[in-house]
Amino acid sequence: MFGRSRLVAVLLLLQLGMASTAQAYLPPADFIVRMLADKRRRIGAVDMSILLQTELADATVVEERLYLKFPERLRWATQDDPERVRVERQGVRAMGTADKLTRLSGRPDDLMAVFMMPDGKTLEDTGDRLIAAIKAAGVDMSVVTLARQEREVAFVIGAEPWERERAQVWIDKNRFLPVRWILNAAAPRGTKWVETRLLEYGSATSGDWFPQVVERYEGGKLVSRASVVKIDINQNVPETLFDIP
Numbered sequence: 001m002f003g004r005s006r007l008v009a010v011l012l013l014l015q016l017g018m019a020s021t022a023q024a025y026l027p028p029a030d031f032i033v034r035m036l037a038d039k040r041r042r043i044g045a046v047d048m049s050i051l052l053q054t055e056l057a058d059a060t061v062v063e064e065r066l067y068l069k070f071p072e073r074l075r076w077a078t079q080d081d082p083e084r085v086r087v088e089r090q091g092v093r094a095m096g097t098a099d100k101l102t103r104l105s106g107r108p109d110d111l112m113a114v115f116m117m118p119d120g121k122t123l124e125d126t127g128d129r130l131i132a133a134i135k136a137a138g139v140d141m142s143v144v145t146l147a148r149q150e151r152e153v154a155f156v157i158g159a160e161p162w163e164r165e166r167a168q169v170w171i172d173k174n175r176f177l178p179v180r181w182i183l184n185a186a187a188p189r190g191t192k193w194v195e196t197r198l199l200e201y202g203s204a205t206s207g208d209w210f211p212q213v214v215e216r217y218e219g220g221k222l223v224s225r226a227s228v229v230k231i232d233i234n235q236n237v238p239e240t241l242f243d244i245p
Contacts, residue, residue: 026144026145026146026155027144027155028144029131029141029142029143029144029155029157029158030127030131030141032144032155032157032171032176033127033130033131033134033157033171034123034127034130034131035171035176036115036130036171036176036177036178037118037120037123037126037127037129037130038123038127038176039175039176039177040115040116040118040126041123041126043208043209045070045071045117045118046070046209046233046234047067047068047069047070047233047234047235047236047237048066048067048068048069048116048209048210048231048232048233048235048237049065049066049067049231049232049235049237050065050066050067050068050206050210050228050230050231050232051063051064051065051228051229051230051231052064052065052066052214052226052227052228052229053226053227053229054078054224054225054226054227055224055225056223056224057221057222057223057224062078062079062080063078063079063080064076064077064078064079064226065077065079067237067241067242068112068113068116068117068210068237069117069237069239069241069242070117070119071090071117071118071119071120072088072089072090072091072113072114072117072118072119073088073089073090073113073117073237073239073241073242074086074087074088074089074112074113074116074117074242075087075088075241075242077098082097082098082099083097083098084096084097085097085098085101087101087241087242087243087244088110088112088113088242089242089243089244090119091108091114091133091136092244093108093244094244094245101244101245103244103245106185107136107137107138107183107184107185108136108137108183108185109183109184109185109192109194110181110183110194110196111133111134111137111169111178111181111183111196112196114129114130114133115130115178116210118130118133134157134158134169137167137169137181137183138167138183138184139157139158139167139168139169139183140157140158140159140166140167141157141158143157143158143159143160144156144157145159145160145161146161146173147161147170149170149172149179149180149197149199150199152172152173152174152179153172153173153174154170154171154172154173154179154180155170155171155172155173156168156169156170157169157170157171159182164182164193164220165184165193166182167182167183167184168180168181168182169181172201175201175208177198177201177208178198179197179198179199179201179211180195180196180197180198181195181196182194182195182196192218192219193218193219193220194216194217194218195216195217195218195220196214196215196216196217197213197214197215197216197217198211198213198214199211199212199213199214199215200212200213203228205228205229205230205231206228206231209231209233210228210231211228212227212228213225213226213227213228214226
């Protein structure tokens with residue numbers, strides 16, 4: 001079992017051994033992901049209701065509501081008419097309107113639900129679940145590099161940071177929180193690369209529960225920038241919000 005004491009001991013050894021930037025030792029991807037699992041479990045898997053103000057590519061501003069519930073449940077909905085909705089429940093995904101959802105197939109283009117509310121009764125279970133989800137998204141776990149997102153250094157799993165058309169996950173090197181992923185999704189005319197950036201953890205509004213800003217890019221172009229207005233934790237979020245036909 002990959003217990004917390006072992007994780008801490010290995011991390012201390014890594015920090016001592018990574019002094020040289022020229023030939024810095026990079027830990028294996030499964031270790032990085034298990035540290036993420038440990039961090040998420042210590043933060044706590046509590047139900048969340050998040051009010052967002054989102055600017056779209058055409059400069060339109062809409063209000064959105066994001067619900068997160070353990071294990072691996074997500075509902076992201078615009079507050080317009082008709083209400084546009086994206087729902088995920090332990091890997092099963094659907095999109096549409098509040099009245100009509102269509103189930104999605106193929107590889108996921110988003111890992112928000114599994115990264116924020118990972119399933120697993122133990123730390124080992126949670127780590128295994130995260131690793132399985134990352135592999136299922138097409139990320140090559142044999143590749144680990146380093147890159148910067150804004151002022152912070154991140155581990156990049158799956159590609160070199162300049163390889164924009166390879167599936168990859170970025171995890172903050174010091175806090176072990178997810179900060180970016182680039183995944184491909186089925187599109188009518190081939191592959192569509194979708195990038196999500198999680199920015200400004202540690203804000204007064206959302207702390208480490210959730211980033212202050214979520215940006216989404218499609219084909220390298222920014223399509224939405226969602227900012228947290230209010231976050232309520234320990235909410236009794238109804239299970240029916242995550243029903244998928």
